[in-house]
Amino acid sequence: MRKVVLIAAGILLIGPGALLGGPPREPVGDSASIFSSPGAGQSGQSAVLTVPAQTEAAVQLLSGIHSRVSHVGDPVTAELLQPVYVNGRVAFPTGSVIEGRITRIRPAGRMRRPAEMMLKFDSITFPDGQEEACAAGLSALDSPLPKTVELDPEGYLKGSRGISWKHLAGGFLGLGTFALAGTQLASAAALGAALPVGGAAVVSYTFLFPRGNEVHVPPDTRFRIRLHQPVTVRVSW
DSSP states (O other), X not given: OHHHHHHHHHHHHHOHHHHHTOOOOOOOOOOOOOOOOTTHHHHOOEEEEEEOTTOEEEEEESSOEETTTOOTTOEEEEEEOSOEEETTEEEEOTTOEEEEEEEEEEOOBTTXXXXXXXXXXXXXXXXXXXXXEEEEEEEEESSOOOTTEEEOTTSEEEEXXXXXXXXXXXXXXXXXXXXXXXXXXXXXGGGGGHHXXXXXXXXXXXXXXXXXXXXXXXXTOEEEEEESSOEEEEEEO
């Protein structure tokens, strides 16, 4: 009788599952949490990274643009040349494609008014196909452009305003010819000088008030772009 009582007490203490060979119970408590995607046990875990605003990235333009040929709204595509890291992990891999558009074009005009062009990038597609929205603009040049093009601190591509002494000398020579022919027109005998006078005026206008430089950026030009807003991405461990 005493043995039966001891066996019954043991069952109550250790539970029936122990006698039947069932699995032991796991302790309940707090554990470290990680961001993981569905099926993480099979395809690997992933983490969420946020690339902060003002981060710069090196890119290469994949197609050329020109202020007299391109139009507002035309697409612009660039490729990421170097990875962007967050806390030691790659957030933007090399080879990611950054897409945007031309948001402003002002063609060059007379009085040496240079052309202006603004580019904005609004999406990034990673090599694995993941696509995220972004907001970025040009911040610096990593490869030389023609001397007639420059990038201002606000991210505008502009034609330069350099004035050549050769142009100035040609313009003043044209004005001098125009003035000399104008005095000859005071007499009727100088009526035949009208054509040279007109030509001198055109030459002088062309040299003293030429068109400004257009913006021409060839393919493979290397820039740096700057994020205006943070971008959150999911990366694999």
